[in-house]
Structure formats: C-alpha cells, structure tokens
Amino acid sequence: MIAFTKGHGTGNDFVIIADPDGALELSADQVAALCDRHFGIGADGILRVVRSTAIAEGAATLAEEPAAEWFMDYRNADGSIAEMCGNGVRVFVHYLLRSGLATLEPGSTLPIGTRAGVRDITRSANGYQVDLGLWKLSGDDPLVTADGLPVARPGLGIDVGNPHVVVALAEEAELAVLELHRAPELDPALPNGANVEFVVPGEPLVRDGIGHVRMRVSERGVGETLSCGTGVAATALAVRHWAGEKAPDHWRVEVPGGVLGVRMFPAEDGEHVALSGPAQLVYSGEVDLL
Structure with a gap:
C-alpha cells in the first residue's frame, strides 16, 4: 500500500505521491494503472514528490539552484515522462506547503526542480504564480x-x-x-x-x-x-x-x-513567461501498487 493525495489545478488533476528519499520506482504500467479513471484513482498524471538529491535528474537542478530541495517527477497518464507541467507545479507546491515540507512566505520564492530546469514559484492573488522561464x-x-x-x-x-x-x-x-x-x-x-x-x-x-x-x-x-x-x-x-x-x-x-x-516580462537572460492560477487538494488515501 502507498499513500497518495489527489489534487488539481483548474481541473487538470494529479495523483501526488510523497517519496522524499527516492525509494519508490514507478513503472509506466503502474503510473497508467493509477491514472486509469475506471480501474484506478483517475488523473491526468502523477506528481512524485522527491528530493533533488534522491533522483538522477536532480544533479542538474542543484547545479542550477542549490536551494531547489524538491524535484517534481512528473509522469503523463500513459506512464510517459514529461518535462514540465504548469498546473502540476502549482499543485506540487501547494502539497509541499500543506504537508509542512516547505514554506513560502508572501513576497518570497520557492524554487522547484523539473526536467525543464528550475521553476520559481511565488504566491499570487488567485493561488500561485510560476515563472516558466525563457520561451x-x-x-x-x-x-x-x-x-x-x-x-x-x-x-x-x-x-x-x-x-x-x-x-x-x-x-x-x-x-x-x-x-x-x-x-x-x-x-x-x-x-x-x-x-x-x-x-x-x-x-x-x-x-x-x-x-x-x-x-x-x-x-x-x-x-x-x-x-x-x-x-x-x-x-x-x-x-x-x-x-x-x-x-x-x-x-x-x-x-x-x-x-x-x-x-x-523581461529578465536578464531574455523574456520569461509566467503562469498564475489556483491549486487544490481534494482527498487523500492509500492504494495497492500492483
């Protein structure tokens, strides 16, 4: 059995699994089974919450930003690996804050590692804003x-x-x-x-x-x-x-x-694009990982 939390950002929904030490290896078939809306929990993807030190891709994250403690290991509903998810990273941060794994004071920034690089998140009037970086x-x-x-x-x-x-x-x-x-x-x-x-x-x-x-x-x-x-x-x-x-x-x-x-908006390395919107956690439970 593994613990999970279900969350969404404007209806884009995710199964969130906390694995801080990187002990859990999810196969593509397991991800697809968890995301199945008839036989699983149902979601558009999986957000695995893992420390940057505990995942291979985290080395590039820490080289870019040593303060990026957490890495968003995002998988699509079919089990394939994706570089980034703008709704997912807001839900990811909301989970970190609600779980006490991170803090984000008004006016401060929380860096999160992704396969597309480090993404900086701040609070916004309607939830969270994520700097998606250069486009x-x-x-x-x-x-x-x-x-x-x-x-x-x-x-x-x-x-x-x-x-x-x-x-x-x-x-x-x-x-x-x-x-x-x-x-x-x-x-x-x-x-x-x-x-x-x-x-x-x-x-x-x-x-x-x-x-x-x-x-x-x-x-x-x-x-x-x-x-x-x-x-x-x-x-x-x-x-x-x-x-x-x-x-x-x-x-x-x-x-x-x-x-x-x-x-x-302009930045030192060129024009960035930022996304803002809500994030919600819906429920938590346990599920057999087959």
Whole structure:
C-alpha cells in the first residue's frame, strides 16, 4: 500500500505521491494503472514528490539552484515522462506547503526542480504564480488535423520547456465541435510529439489592456484535459505573436476547467513567461501498487 493525495489545478488533476528519499520506482504500467479513471484513482498524471538529491535528474537542478530541495517527477497518464507541467507545479507546491515540507512566505520564492530546469514559484492573488522561464518559437509549424475540423489548419510551434503547437480557429462554433478523443495529427510529425492547443480570440481581443482568449487542449500521453498550464502560456504567446507589436503582455485564458493568467516580462537572460492560477487538494488515501 502507498499513500497518495489527489489534487488539481483548474481541473487538470494529479495523483501526488510523497517519496522524499527516492525509494519508490514507478513503472509506466503502474503510473497508467493509477491514472486509469475506471480501474484506478483517475488523473491526468502523477506528481512524485522527491528530493533533488534522491533522483538522477536532480544533479542538474542543484547545479542550477542549490536551494531547489524538491524535484517534481512528473509522469503523463500513459506512464510517459514529461518535462514540465504548469498546473502540476502549482499543485506540487501547494502539497509541499500543506504537508509542512516547505514554506513560502508572501513576497518570497520557492524554487522547484523539473526536467525543464528550475521553476520559481511565488504566491499570487488567485493561488500561485510560476515563472516558466525563457520561451521560444520552436520552428516546428506543422499542419494539424483533428476530428471536427473540415480541413487541416496551420499550427505555430512554441517551446515553454515542453513542446506545443497552437492552432487558431475563427469562431466559438469551431472550438465547440472539436472531437479530441483522438489525438490530433501533425504533418510533419514531431519526434517527441507535442501538446496541441486550439484557440479562439475574445470579443474584443483586448479589454482594459488585458488579452482574452479561449482554448481547448489535447495533451500528449493524456488526451483532452480540462486545463494545461504550459499550454495556456503557449496559447497566450502564440496569440500575442499573431497580434503584433501592440499586443499586451498580460492575458486571461479561459479553459474548460477555469481561468488562468499569463504574463510576459523581461529578465536578464531574455523574456520569461509566467503562469498564475489556483491549486487544490481534494482527498487523500492509500492504494495497492500492483
């Protein structure tokens, strides 16, 4: 039996397993079984809470930031390893604080290790803000085919520590009829796959200096989810890119699970993008690990 906690960020849900000393090795099949919504606990992924000193990838974390005691070992629902999760890292930090494993005073920062590098988390008015770091246009701009779209649409590749392809739709009706039970197809296919976001602009796009958009997402290794934090950031970045130089640096992105905030800001090493939103813990229990 292992102890777990269930948590979510705007409906993007996770099974959290505390393994501070790195004693637990989860196979892909075990992760998939835990995340199964019919025969397991049910989740979009697993967050293993492990000290950076107790996981191989933690060496790079500690070299980047010696104060990053904790590492977020994130697995997709199919058991595959993912670099980062914007909703997951907020839930991860919320668990650390609620469990007494870390503290985060107002105005201070908590660094967390991930496979995409160290991510700095602060408190925000609606929960937590995570600095996702540098972003870039990946140069991967495939055509995207999805059930419900009559023709393939061009996508814009955005890298925010993990790969995304963002597709612009013309109206709400196109967003509503999408069928994302099957993963969208990318042409050409990307070697490591990508999360795919479909976005429609708000009416108007900008209100009171803040951009407004709606999106749905298909996450690689998971399928459609109610929210995707890094996908929200990628969506805001893509729409700002399309909108041109006068587009704002603050965005509100509506997903099926709620609303998240995105902010772009200059840093010493280039422009960073930050994501803010809530995190909740739902229940705790024990489960057999087969």
